[in-house]
Each structure stands twice: as C-alpha cells, then as structure tokens.
Amino acid sequence: MTFFERPALVRDGVYGHLRRAVLDGDIAPGERIGEAELGERLGVSRTPIREALMRLTQEGLLVSEANKGVRVRTVSAAEARDTYVVREELDGLAAALAAQTHTAADADALRAALAALNAAPGGDYRAQTRLDLAFHQGVTLAAHNAALAELARGLEQRVALIKHQTRTYNAHPETEAQHAAILQAILARDAASAREAARQHVRTFAPLVMQNLGESR
Amino acid sequence: MTFFERPALVRDGVYGHLRRAVLDGDIAPGERIGEAELGERLGVSRTPIREALMRLTQEGLLVSEANKGVRVRTVSAAEARDTYVVREELDGLAAALAAQTHTAADADALRAALAALNAAPGGDYRAQTRLDLAFHQGVTLAAHNAALAELARGLEQRVALIKHQTRTYNAHPETEAQHAAILQAILARDAASAREAARQHVRTFAPLVMQNLGESR
DNA sequence: CGCCTCAGGATTGTATACAATATCCAAAGA
DNA sequence: TCTTTGGATATTGTATACAATCCTGAGGCG
Numbered sequence: 001m002t003f004f005e006r007p008a009l010v011r012d013g014v015y016g017h018l019r020r021a022v023l024d025g026d027i028a029p030g031e032r033i034g035e036a037e038l039g040e041r042l043g044v045s046r047t048p049i050r051e052a053l054m055r056l057t058q059e060g061l062l063v064s065e066a067n068k069g070v071r072v073r074t075v076s077a078a079e080a081r082d083t084y085v086v087r088e089e090l091d092g093l094a095a096a097l098a099a100q101t102h103t104a105a106d107a108d109a110l111r112a113a114l115a116a117l118n119a120a121p122g123g124d125y126r127a128q129t130r131l132d133l134a135f136h137q138g139v140t141l142a143a144h145n146a147a148l149a150e151l152a153r154g155l156e157q158r159v160a161l162i163k164h165q166t167r168t169y170n171a172h173p174e175t176e177a178q179h180a181a182i183l184q185a186i187l188a189r190d191a192a193s194a195r196e197a198a199r200q201h202v203r204t205f206a207p208l209v210m211q212n213l214g215e216s217r
Numbered sequence: 218m219t220f221f222e223r224p225a226l227v228r229d230g231v232y233g234h235l236r237r238a239v240l241d242g243d244i245a246p247g248e249r250i251g252e253a254e255l256g257e258r259l260g261v262s263r264t265p266i267r268e269a270l271m272r273l274t275q276e277g278l279l280v281s282e283a284n285k286g287v288r289v290r291t292v293s294a295a296e297a298r299d300t301y302v303v304r305e306e307l308d309g310l311a312a313a314l315a316a317q318t319h320t321a322a323d324a325d326a327l328r329a330a331l332a333a334l335n336a337a338p339g340g341d342y343r344a345q346t347r348l349d350l351a352f353h354q355g356v357t358l359a360a361h362n363a364a365l366a367e368l369a370r371g372l373e374q375r376v377a378l379i380k381h382q383t384r385t386y387n388a389h390p391e392t393e394a395q396h397a398a399i400l401q402a403i404l405a406r407d408a409a410s411a412r413e414a415a416r417q418h419v420r421t422f423a424p425l426v427m428q429n430l431g432e433s434r
Numbered sequence: 435c436g437c438c439t440c441a442g443g444a445t446t447g448t449a450t451a452c453a454a455t456a457t458c459c460a461a462a463g464a
Numbered sequence: 465t466c467t468t469t470g471g472a473t474a475t476t477g478t479a480t481a482c483a484a485t486c487c488t489g490a491g492g493c494g
Contacts, residue, residue, distance in 0.1 A: 008283060008455095010478070035446075045479040050446090054268055058275040060367070066225060067446055067485050082364040086310070093306050119286075147299040150277070151368050158364075227448070253477070262449040267476090284455050284476055 011048035014038075015055055022061050022072055023133070023157065024126050025164040029074045033062070044067055060158055068134055075162050077213040083162070084206035088154050090198050091136070094152055095182055095198035096191040097143035106142035107187055113138045118176055129160050135179065139198070140185065166212035220418035228265035232272055239278050239289055240350070240374065241343050244379040246291045250279070277375055292379050294430045300379070304372050305416050308353070311369055312399055312415035313408040314360035323359035324404055330355045331400055335393055346377050352396065356415070359403065383429035391421055 007013050018038075021027050039049045053070050056062045064070045075083070100105070117131040133156055136182075140152040178201040185194035238244050240413045256266045270287050273279045278416055292300070315323070334348040350373055357369040379385075395418040402411035 034444095036444090046446095047478050047480090051268070051477095053269055055275055058272055066359055068487090069446065078361055082362040083361060085314075086307075086364045086368060089306055089310050090303075092304070097302075145299040145302060146296055147303045147372070151303065151371070154368070155364070251474095253474090263476095264448050264450090268447095284458090286476065 009048070010044050011051040011055075013045065014042060014048050014052035017042070018052055018056055019061065022056070023160050024130065026074050029072045029161065029165040032069060032071050034069060034164060044138060049167060052101065055132055060154055071163060073158075073215075075165060077210065080162050080209060080213055081206070083155060083158055083208070084202055086208055087159065088202040088206075090148065090152050091139070092195040092199040094140045094143045094145075094148055095186060095194035097148070098139050099186045099191040100196040101144045101187050102142040102186060102189075106138075109134070110138045110142060110186065111185055114179055117179070129163055133157075133160050139182065139186065162209055162213075166209050168209045168212045172204065175201075178204065226265070227261050228268040228272075231259060231261065231265050231269035231426065233261070235269055235273055236278065240377050241347065244380065246289045246382040249286060249288050251286060271407050276371055278378060290375075290376065290378060292382060292430075294427060297379050297426060297430055298423070299421055300372060300375055301426070305419040305423075306421055307365065307369050307372060308356070308417040309412040310356045311360045311362075312403060312411035314362055314365070315356050316403045316406050316408040316411040317405075317418055318361045319359040319403060323355075327352070327355050327359060327400055327403065331396055334396065347381055350374075350377050356399065366433070379426055379430075383426050385426045385429045389421070389425060392418075393409065395421065 002190075007016070018033075027033065030154065035046045035049050035053070042049070053062060053064070057070060061073055063072045063073045066175045087177050094098065102110075112136040113131070116125050117128070117135050120127045120131050137153065138157075140149050143149070181197040182194060182201060185197050226232070235244075235250075244250065250270065252263045252266050252270070256263050259266070270279060270281070274281045274287060278290055279287045279390045280290045319327075330348070330352040334345070334352050337348050351371050354370065357366050357373075360366070395414065397409060398414040399418060402414050
C-alpha cells in the first residue's frame with residue numbers, strides 16, 4: 001500500500017503527494033489538513049509532514065495560521081485579479097523568450113502537450129487542469145530562463161487553485177484557438193506575436209474567473 | 218543575550234535573524250550553515266532551525282543538498298542574467314502600477330526611503346544594499362498588488378545576494394539620478410515613464426554585475 | 435434565557451532521541 | 465607513490481516525547 005513514489009527523502013514524497021492532491025482538486029480550497037491524521041494515513045511521522053506542509057505553504061498552495069494548522073488556500077477576488085495582472089506580464093515574457101530560444105526538443109514537447117490537452121475529454125476537469133498546466137509550463141521551460149521558470153511555476157499553480165475554487169474550466173471556445181496561436185508564434189520564432197498571443201490569452205481568461213469569484217470587471 | 222527579536226514562534230525569529238545575516242552579507246555566499254552549531258549559538262533546538270532553513274531555501278537565499286546541509290546560495294552568471302531579464306519586466310510593472318495606485322502614505326514612504334538611501338555613507342556597503350532593497354520594495358508595495366509583491370520580494374533578495382557575491386555596490390554615478398527619475402514618474406502618476414525608468418535602471422545595472430561575475434569566477 | 439468561566443481534550447510548536455547517509459583519514463596493497 | 469578500502473566520526477533525516485496554545489462545551493451565575 002504505497003501512497004507516493006519513492007524519492008530518497010520521505011518529505012519529498014509527502015510533498016509530491018500533497019501537491020498533486022491539491023492541484024487535482026482532491027482536497028478542496030479551505031479544507032483543513034491535520035498533521036497527525038495525514039501522518040497516520042501515509043504511515044510516516046509528523047516531521048516530514050510538517051516540512052512538506054511548510055514548503056507548500058511557502059509556494060502559496062496552503063495557508064498557515066499560527067497554532068491552528070494549515071488549510072488549502074482560498075484565493076480572494078483581489079488576489080486573483082493581482083495574480084492575473086502579473087501573469088499577463090510573465091506569460092508574455094515567457095512566450096517571447098520561448099520564441100527566441102526554444103530548441104527542437106522544446107518544440108516537440110510543446111506540440112505534444114497541446115495535442116494532449118486538446119484530446120482531453122470535455123468533462124474531465126482534472127485532466128484538463130493538469131494538461132493546461134503542463135502546456136503553460138512547457139512554454140515556460142522553452143524560455144530557458146531559470147528565474148522565470150521559478151516564478152511562473154508559482155503563478156501557474158495558483159491559477160490551477162483558482163480554477164478549482166471557482167469551478168472555471170477550459171470550456172471557453174476561444175481557448176483552443178488561443179493556445180494554437182501561442183504555439184504557432186513560438187514555432188515561427190516571432191517573439192512579438194508570441195508575447196501578444198500569450199497576453200491576450202490571459203486577458204480573455206481572467207474576466208471569466210473573476211466573474212465566478214463574484215467581482216465585476 | 219538575545220540574538221533575535223522574539224515573535225510568537227521561535228522559527229520566525231530564527232528566520233528573520235538568518236535572513237538579515239545573509240542579506241547583510243554577514244554570511245558569505247557559498248558558506249555552509251550547520252544546524253547543530255547554529256542551534257547551539259542561538260540557544261534553540263534543531264527543529265525551528267530546520268524550518269527556518271527550509272523557508273530560506275525555498276525563497277532562494279540558500280541551497281540544500283540532500284544529506285549534506287545548506288549553504289548560502291552562489292548565483293551563476295547564467296542565473297544572474299536570467300534574474301535581471303525577469304526583474305526588468307517585473308520592476309517595470311511595479312513602477313507602472315505604483316504610478317497609478319500609490320497613496321499619499323506610499324509617496325511619503327518612497328521619498329523617505331530614497332532620501333535615506335542617498336544619505337548613506339559612500340563606503341557603507343551594508344547600509345547601501347539594505348536601503349536600496351528598501352527603496353525598491355517600497356515601489357513594489359506602492360503598486361498594491363499582492364502577487365507582484367511576493368514575486369518581486371524574491372527577486373530583490375536575490376539581487377542583494379548577487380551584489381554581495383560580486384561586490385558590486387551602488388557606486389555607479391547614474392544610480393542616484395535613475396532612482397530620482399523613477400520616483401518622479403511615480404509621483405507624477407505617469408505610468409509609462411515610470412515603467413521605462415525602472416526598466417532602464419535595471420538595464421544599466423545588470424551589465425555591471427555580469428561583468429564582475431565574469432571576473433570573480 | 436443568555437453570557438461568562440473554566441476544565442478537558444485536541445492540535446500545533448519545540449525539544450530530544452534514534453537511524454541513515456556522507457565525509458575523512460589511515461592503513462593495506464599494487 | 466598512488467589508489468583503494470574500511471571504519472570512525474560528524475551531520476542530516478526521521479521518529480517520538482514534551483510543552484504551549486487553541487477550540488469546545490458543560491455548568492454556574494446574573
């Protein structure tokens with residue numbers, strides 16, 4: 001009965017297990033995570049549990065209140081808006097850099113990621129969210145900028161969190177065309193177009209999510 | 218004999234103590250930090266020490282090798298270049314947003330921060346680095362965007378780290394004028410000028426640091 | 435009936451004990 | 465002399481024990 005792959009360190013296993021559970025929506029935003037209970041379920045002590053929880057808290061997936069434990073983060077409307085403002089800038093930069101610096105292997109990976117995303121069943125929200133995340137992370141990786149990858153990773157994760165919270169999924173009809181436009185511009189090594197396509201994608205999506213979060217504009 | 222202010226939690230005290238030590242350059246990049254020795258010096262157990270170290274590692278100030286402990290991060294030339302590419306984008310965004318959204322209190326704080334920075338003795342590298350960090354963080358705060366503040370904080374910290382590593386300080390003659398230009402554009406609520414001033418500042422500074430990184434290799 | 439008080443239990447924070455892994459040095463062999 | 469190997473030592477990783485804080489609810493008092 002193994003709950004997670006076996007990295008060398010227990011805390012890394014717990015981290016990966018919990019990260020996936022949160023990003024897949026298996027643990028709902030706002031839900032509490034008790035150290036003792038989780039440790040019992042996974043068959044490990046509280047020490048690696050705590051270290052994994054702290055790491056996820058630092059990444060913004062969980063929130064911690066002193067002496068009261070951690071919960072899956074719930075993103076406020078203001079925080080979501082802030083996130084999309086920054087994401088528009090960073091995703092645009094990532095796409096522009098990817099257009100300039102991507103390798104043949106990057107191109108293959110991006111094509112495969114997009115194909116997988118488009119092939120996902122319309123009703124499988126979990127797969128959609130996961131594959132959408134994978135595509136955008138692929139763009140970031142193709143930019144070959146370590147600092148950008150680090151920051152974008154946190155943002156993309158938070159976006160996934162927001163999607164679960166608002167139950168907004170990639171149902172928008174323009175999504176597929178926009179993804180294609182981003183990929184095409186990158187493959188054509190057209191940095192300016194890639195940047196604008198990525199920014200447009202964020203600008204299209206953000207209002208949808210904000211609407212579900214209950215804030216106009 | 219107290220080594221750090223005492224927040225409610227010991228780990229937060231250790232975190233603040235170490236963060237300042239690293240950002241002030243009291244612990245050199247590459248230097249190793251042993252848990253037991255540090256715990257003994259601070260009079261606390263290894264548990265809060267480990268949690269503080271993990272947090273600083275996650276923030277990018279330290280690096281951790283499995284079973285081999287943590288060291289103050291040494292930033293490679295490629296990582297530094299990546300950092301400045303992203304920073305140009307984010308600092309530009311921060312300045313633009315600050316121009317649009319800053320309050321009267323923000324304006325006062327920014328003026329005070331810049332005055333303090335300009336008043337710092339030319340030879341006091343520690344004060345210069347700390348006050349420069351404070352000014353840039355002030356701009357970020359004035360942008361009133363939580364997601365941006367979070368990301369920019371990490372970048373600014375890394376820049377401070379790079380400065381210590383390369384021994385590049387704010388000696389450049391244009392620095393003072395550029396800071397003034399950023400502040401002036403923000404106060405005038407001229408978003409476009411503020412963005413460009415901030416970007417120009419990064420573009421001026423980055424080559425200096427990169428040059429020193431090439432030498433100090 | 436409503437509000438306050440205060441045990442009791444439960445949960446997190448910290449300290450310590452134990453296990454696993456890496457580092458270092460000295461001795462043996464080619 | 466150089467390399468290798470083995471174990472002693474030190475350090476990190478994990479588990480457990482203890483302390484401090486918070487939540488709950490029953491009972492008393494106004």
